[in-house]
Every structure is written in structure tokens, then in C-alpha cells.
Amino acid sequence: MPDNDESPMKPHAVKTEGLTKVFYDDGRGKVVAVDRVDLSCSGGEIVGLLGANGAGKTTTLRMLSTILAPTGGQAWVMGHEVTENPQDVRSHMGFYSASTALYPKITARETLRFFAKVNRYPAARIEERVEYLIKRFGISDYADSRVEKLSSGMKQKVSIARTVAHDPPVLIFDEPTVALDVLNAIELRKIIAQLRDDGKAIIFSTHVMSEAEQLCNRIAIIHRGRILATDTLDGLRKKTGCHYLEEIFVHCTQETDTP
């Protein structure tokens, strides 16, 4: 994979400091969705954001990908701050979630070309890149079919290919496996692991314990908008004295829930 057009790898590809999101909701009033989150992720590493539904995973990742503006704190992607330089943040990042869909009326090939262009991949190398992606993700058979005609498994492959279309150093996966069947989920996890081995910095959110155990170099447990612990699985085991991630998770969250 032709990678690393970047200058010498910065210590952290992704970094947040005190990242906070407060919003006003008609029903609930003031809601602190994300509360002073500190995170970091380097190239060749997968950081898992583990939490229950509504814990603040998606909000955190949406702030990182500049869809939402933080109400406090800061976040950098490849040295670019999310509020100061959102376009540069996005051109260095690929974002994938269960809700990032594809355009139905264009073909897989056109999709990849479109996202490579929009994400400012050097124009002269776009065709070469598209060919590479088609081969790498095994979509040659249906590269010229319209996306609306593809099966969900095929769409998923095209979706991942479009996420890395511009060869970004940082990848964000927001609960990517949530809508997939077992086989497709396994396939996706395999691809994510490969991308890590390519040297990408990957942040991955999930509420499935086994997935986090299997895939992540480090795990950040998030609960009610706050990071309770960030460490490798072994580190977490040592800290809590529990073996399974599920136990660790329950241990951490109960500590904060009981005053």
C-alpha cells in the first residue's frame, strides 16, 4: 500500500484534551454528552472506545470527524485542530459508520473516484488508486454496477474502500459492525486489522466486549460521557483485578454509579 506521504510520524495521530460536548434538549434540558475526554491514538494502533448505548461514543467520534463542534476542550488529527482547521482534519481522516451510506445512482468505481477527488487525492494518481482499491477489496466483479444494485455485503466492501479512498493516515470506525451479520462482521474486523498493520491510526467504537478484546491495542471505557479507564487489556486486568473485559467493564461502571 503506498502510504506515508506524511512527514515523519507525529507522536500522536489523534489526540484530544478535555473534549466536551454539552447540548440543550427540549425534554431533558442541559445534557453533558461528552465530559472532558482525553484520548490519543498513534499510527499502527487500534484504540477501542467501549461503552453502552448513549455513553457518548458516537458524539466523541462525531466531534473528531468535525460533524459536531465541541463545546469545550480540543482535539487534533495529524496536528490539525478540529475547530480551527476542519477541512485539513477531514482530508487526513476516513470516517465509517453504520449510517454512512453510498450514493445509489453511481457505480462502485465512480464512488471511489468521487471520494478520492473530493478528499483531494492528487488528481494524476486517482485512476491508479481506484484500480488498486478495487483489487485490494475484491470488488472487481461489480466495480461497474450501480451501488443500488449491490448486496449489503458488496456495499460494505465498497464502503470501506471509499473510507480509505484518499489513503488517510487516520481512520474512525463508529460501531461499524452493528448492522452486519456474523460473517460480514468477521470480514470487516479482518480488514480493520490489516489497515492497522498498514500503519493507520484507528479509533474504533463498539459495545461488543469480544470485539474490543479481539481487535484493540488499547481500550478506553466510556460511561455517561466520561472516560473511566484507558489501557491495554492486560493493564486493565491489573488495575481492576478482573480477568474478562465484561467484568472489568462492570467493575469500572459500578464504581462511578455508586456514590
Place this chain on the structure above:
Amino acid sequence: MRLTPAVRTIYGLEIRSLLRDPRAIFASIILPIVLFPLLLLASKKMEKDLGDSAPTQGEPAQTKTYKYAITGTESEFVRQLVEGLPAPDAEGADTKPIDFKLVDVEDPVQAFNAGDLDFYVQGMTPDEWQAARAEKPTPVEEGAEKSETPVVRIHYRFDRPKSLKGSSTLRDKLHELRTSQRHAKLVAVGFPVDPSTVAASTTTNVASKREMSGSQLGRMLTMFVLILMVAGGSAIAPDTLAGEKERGTLTTLLTSAAARSEITYAKFLAIVTMGLVVTALQVFNLWLYLGMGLIDVPADYAASITPVTAIVLFVLYLPVAGLTSGVLLLTSAYAKTYKEAQLFLLPVILLLIVPTLAPLLPEISLSSAIVMVPIANISIAVRDVLVGQANGWLVGMAWLITGLAAVYATRCADRALNDENLVSGADTDRAELLGGPALFRKRVLRWFAVLWAVKVLIDFNVSFEDLRVTSLVNIGLVFVAAPLVMVWRFELKAKEAFALRMPKPIVWLAVLLGAPAGLIVSAMIFRLASYIVPIPTEMLEQLGQAFLPEDIPFWQLAVFFAVLPGIVEELTFRGALLQGLRTRYHPVMLCVIIGLIFGFFHFQIFRIPSTAVLGMVLTALTLMTGSIFPAMLWHALNNAMALYIGSAKVDLTANSWLAYAGATLALTLSLWVIWKNRTPYPGLRGSDRPSEADLAGVGETVSG
């Protein structure tokens, strides 16, 4: 805005996606191309049937026979009169001979109603005539009020083209006859000369042919162009943002390196393109049909558009295309789903069409404040250009203002993309799961849109003889049932929803002072406004007369049009609507928005501004007192006095400036008292109590 690579790429995607959607292409391009000329053809046909009696050239001359009967006590007189009419004169070969055929029937009225007769003529004695007039006043020509000879009355039906034409031809003939007879009589009594040389009166049209057709065309052209542009733009607009939100592709696009301004700009360009393409196709289409002779248009029309004019028109319509597209894009940005965007389209289209009707207003010119109104100013500029009386500076200014409005609308769409609630609209909503008051706050505007549609349907389709019944149906169906259903459906507490709390006693006094003063002040505002925007006198008259039927006693009018609406409309607008919107907008915006919605529920176009202002005052009143009752009293008093003024024929707009000053003072005093004794509406946006500044702002809006 530059055409960056991202803009070009996204634009290409939009156009390509549309071109690959056969259904959209069919609905937005092919169908209108077929339908539009058909519509024109049909309207031409109708015009011909109803139109003037001058026969069109080329049609073979054939005798047109009108069947009629004679009735009444003076029928013999009528018979002689009609038989004595001069025979159809042979002025030219193209004049169609006209023949009136007297039919002998038992009951002319019945035969007429059955359609066997085109009209019937009634001969009346002068006394009968007077009695009939007393019963149902009819306009008569000068000198005929006190007729001493028998009177001829022609009964016809406006809705039957043949009846209309036949009767008017007969009437003209009778007039001719009378003039010539009068002439003969004058000569007989020794009048020396032909009376026409003494008091000749003719009407001469001084406008040139070009000016006439130009003004005719200019009045309607902008509306047609706008409709075409909307038709084209709306083929793509709902999909551009709302459709993408629904599919989830918007998130994909927003996390790409394209700037949000690039996204909106590309989509804006796509909508403009579609609008212009469809308009151009239709113009070409029309030209083709004209060329094939399928539609005939007076030659003057074609002559009034020279190539230079066509170019000027194109340039003039560019900002209209921009504004239309900007508004469509904005609509799409605010809708959460494709369906919702389509739902919003109809009211948006109506809203865009209203200003294109500006040239229909008599006496309106660009040198008034209308030059500041986007689209309206262009449509008047177009009329002026077609008539050949355009003022370059003013036309330029109109162009600039509409252009700026287009930029503004696109900017708003841009900003909407940064609005998190709108961007993440497709996500499941907590309120939707919970239901109840939180959901009501999200749905309240949708409910009122439906309510508005229901009211439109009722008002335009159901008519009752008795105004009282109309009032009751409106009140009962629309304004009582609706708030009650909302309270029930969303489990609202009635006391909260309708603000059923008591204000301080002094507020009542302030309302008694403020309501009459407010009415006078609004008359003053109206008069001031008429200095800026020339308001045709007929409009002013209509405003004054309102709807007063004379057979209903005043106290009943007061009950049906003042007390009941006062109570019920307040429950709807200052009750349910205000409760639903209270957390969504700043209090000042609440007044403006609720006032406008209230205004739009009163359909007569001349009443919208005045009711909107009243609605704003009433909202401010409810916000300040936290109670609906003062607004009810104010509303009822306002209506009752308006009724009284209408029935007593008092002209408020003719008041002296001293009276206006006094009224303004009284209104300010009243609002000041209410403000000093305020018990604010609970749970407004931001804080539990509205801040001083908020309500001070409200007060200014009211007295200004």
C-alpha cells in the same frame, strides 16, 4: 465563490444522479413539456368561449341564433321593441350575422333554467321596476332611475357563455335603438343639430400596440417563469440535502474534505441548472408549438419581444433563478427526510409566487418601496421593460436586491448544514420514543400546517348562506377541536397548555385602554405604510367594509365575530401554539412567528398584515402576563370595535394626527402598565423567566 474541484465533483454527482433517475426525469421534464402546451391550449379555448364577441378571422361566417322568450306584464312592448330592432347590418364579410329567435314557451323561467333558452326578456311597468329594485338593488345607467316608460330587463346566466354573449348583444342593440330614437325625438322638438356634435364622447386608447401587449404579457410573465423554474429546481432540490440526510450519504459527504460551503454551492448550482434547463426547454417547446401553429398568439406579443429584450429578460431573471434555487435548497436543508422536503414544497412555492403578482396591482411602480421586495421588484421591472418604460437605475437596483436575497438564502442553507440538529436529523429521536409534551414541541408546527390546510379546504370549498354558520364551523372544527385533540394526543396539562392563570387585576384596566388604542394605532401604521407602498383605493375600501351583512343584529355579530373567536382563537394560538414553541425561539421571535402564523390563518390577503401585527401584540401580552385571559379580552374588544366601526362606517384612516399621537401614547401607557405588572410566562427558552431585555424588545415591537 469559486468553482473548486470539490464543487465541480459534487455538482457532477448531482446532475449524474438525476440523469440516471428515469422517474425524476419523466416527472420534471417530460411531463411538463407535454402538459404545459395542453394547458395553454385549454386556457385559449376557454378564453375564446368567454371572450369578446369579435369573431376570429378565417372562421366561416355562420348565423348564430340565440333563443329567447318574453315575459312580464309589458311583454307586448318588449315584443315590438325587439322586432323593431335594425336588421343585422352588413358592415363586413367577417361579421357574423346574429339572429334572435323568439321561442314560445309556457314558463320562460323554467325553460331558461332547463337550458332551452339562452336568456329571457322581462317587460316591467315602472312601478314593478321600482318594487323590484327596492328588493334587490341593481346598477342602472344614468337617467334610468326614474323611468316613466316600461323597463326591459334581460335575464341571463354569466356561467353560460352563449347566454352571456346573446344577452349582451341584445342589450347593445337596444341601447343603439334608444339613442337613435332619442335623436329623432330631439330633432322633432326642434333641436337644431345632431346631438352627438353637442356632447360627443368617445373613448380613445392612447397606448400603442406594443405597450398594450407588453403590459399584458409583463403582468403574467414572471409568474410563469417562476413556476417553470420551481418545477425544474424541485426535481432535484428535495434530494440534494433532505434525501441525503435520510440515506445517510450526507454524513459521508460531511466527513469528506469538501467544505460545507462547497457542498451547498455545488447543490445550489445543480438546482439553478435544472431550473434554467426546464425553463429553456419550455420556452423552446412553446416556440415550437407556436411555429407549428398549434397555439395562436396575437402577433403583437411576439413583436414586443425583440432579441435585445430577450437578453435583458434573461439577465433580469437570473437573480430570480438564484433566489428560487436558494429557497428550494434551504427548504431541503430544513427538512429531515425526502418526504418532508416534498411536503414543504407546496407552501414554499405559493410563497414564492405571491410576489410575482405585484404587477397586477394597479398604480404600482418601481419608484416605491416595492423596489426593496425581492422577486416582486423584478416582476415589475420586467413589466416596465416590456412596456418600454424602464428606468435603468431602478431596474438595476431591483436586480441587485433580488440577487442579494439569493445570496442570503444560500448562506442560510449553508448555515443549516452547520446546525447540528438539522444535520443529525435522521437519527432516532428520544422525544419520538417518549411522546408527550417533548414530542409536542417537535411536532407543533406540523400540526399547525395540517390545521392550516384543513382551514383552506373548508374556506374555499364549503360555503354557507349564513355567515353565522360559517363562523361556527370554523370555530368548532378548526379552533376548538384542534387544540383539544393536541392536548389529548400529547397528554398536555390543560392549565399549562392554555396558560389558564389569573393576571394581576390592573392588567384588565390596561387591556381596556390598550385594545381601542391599538386599533387606532394600527390604522395609523396602515396609513403610514400607504405613503411608502401605494395601496390602491379599492383595497382600502374593501378593508373598511369588511363583511357586514345587514340582516344580522349587532349583538349577534359581536358574539360570532368578536367574543367566540376571541376565546377560541386565543386557545389555539396563544395557548397550544405558544406552549409548543416556547422553548424553541427567543421570546421576541416567538411574537413575530406566532403573529405571522396567526396572520396567515386569515386568508384575505389585505388582512394578513394587520392580523399578523395583532397576533404579535397578543403573543407579547400572553408572554408578559403568563395568562391567556388578557389576550382573549384584547382580541374580543379589538374585533368588536372593528365590527362597530364597520357598521357605523367610521373611517379610522382619516383620523387626525393628534388622535394618532394620543392613541400611541395610550397604547404605550397600557403596555407599560402591563410590563410593570408582569407575571412572565413560565418555561421560556434560556431561563425560567424571560430577561428584562427580551421583554423590553417585545414592547418596542408592539408600540413601533
